[in-house]
Amino acid sequence: MSHSRLLIVDNDSAQLAQLADNFARYGLIVEGAETPLQMRTALAQHNYALVVLDPAIAPEQGAALLRELAIERRLPVIVHSAACGEADRIAALELGAEDCLCKPANPRELLARIRAALRGRMAPGAHKDAAAAARSFASFEGWRVDMTTGQLFDPKGTAVSLSDGEFQLLRVFVEHPRQVLDRGRLLDRVYGATTDHYDRSIDVQLCRLRRKLSASGLKGPVIRTIRNEGYMFVHAVTN
Structure with a gap:
């Protein structure tokens, strides 16, 4: 999983910087996007192994953004959101998310979920x-x-x-x-x-x-x- 490139879509610039710094220690390249436009620009420029998405960056478009990433672009997506009740988690999974975490998640737990999602993406080939x-x-x-x-x-x-x-x-x-x-x-x-x-x-x-x-x-x-x-x-x- 070394040097996997991740995109974190979140309008909290301080958290983006913290996660990028933490994950870099584990060989991950983390880039951030704070708006849907920045997200699409980044996706046009790079190939990402996984996206961490907070749908709250665009409350009226959150579900559409998740569908775009998971269904249209076929990217594994972890939803990192303050809206994390059971109904919210199930809705995120139904829209295509691989996983859903309550915000703010412990960075180590988020890293573990990212690793699990990336392993899962490779698992069928291994089996x-x-x-x-x-x-x-x-x-x-x-x-x-x-x-x-x-x-x-x-x-x-x-x-x-x-x-x-x-x-x-x-x-x-x-x-x-x-x-x-x-x-x-x-x-x-x-x-x-x-x-x-x-x-x-x-x-x-x-x-x-x-x-x-x-x-x-x-x-x-x-x-x-x-x-x-x-x-x-x-x-x-x-x-």
């Missing part, structure tokens, strides 16, 4: 078996999953917009079709064995993934809940 590693595409019911670029295409060839977390979850199911996967195994595969994510995050990601697949035209149950056991991707998958 793939030889058969999965050998293929770059997988297909089911006329749909195609590009395992290399992280894209899903419907039978007409139209790309379906998925957040990074949603795609990683789909990838796990596609690599293990018609197998029952319990919540712990999904957490391990999606976020990494040492994840700090809580079980509810998988439920939220799964709900979003099911909803998007259904809205994009995939009929019938795709991921079935097996009571007291876990979840199963019901379709056969071919290379």
Whole structure:
């Protein structure tokens, strides 16, 4: 994870400076943006491994900014916000966030969450078996999953917009079709064995993934809940 470049979107300049200084000791390059315009300018100039976002920088646009980062730009996002009740955390996850922390978070905890998110982004590649590693595409019911670029295409060839977390979850199911996967195994595969994510995050990601697949035209149950056991991707998958 050394020298990963992070973008912190927050209008508290003192906190930006403090976090940049703290994280630099751990090999992270931290840059800040205090407005949506500065955020988009930074994104146009650099590639970032992760974004820490306080939606309060633009109260009327906070949800849209999170969707833009997580869904449109497919960046892992940690929401760092003073609005951190259970409903707020669930809403952030449903909008595509990888994690959500109450502000002001302990810098060491924020660093641990960043590390967990970055490990999770790399985890599926580390867990793939030889058969999965050998293929770059997988297909089911006329749909195609590009395992290399992280894209899903419907039978007409139209790309379906998925957040990074949603795609990683789909990838796990596609690599293990018609197998029952319990919540712990999904957490391990999606976020990494040492994840700090809580079980509810998988439920939220799964709900979003099911909803998007259904809205994009995939009929019938795709991921079935097996009571007291876990979840199963019901379709056969071919290379």
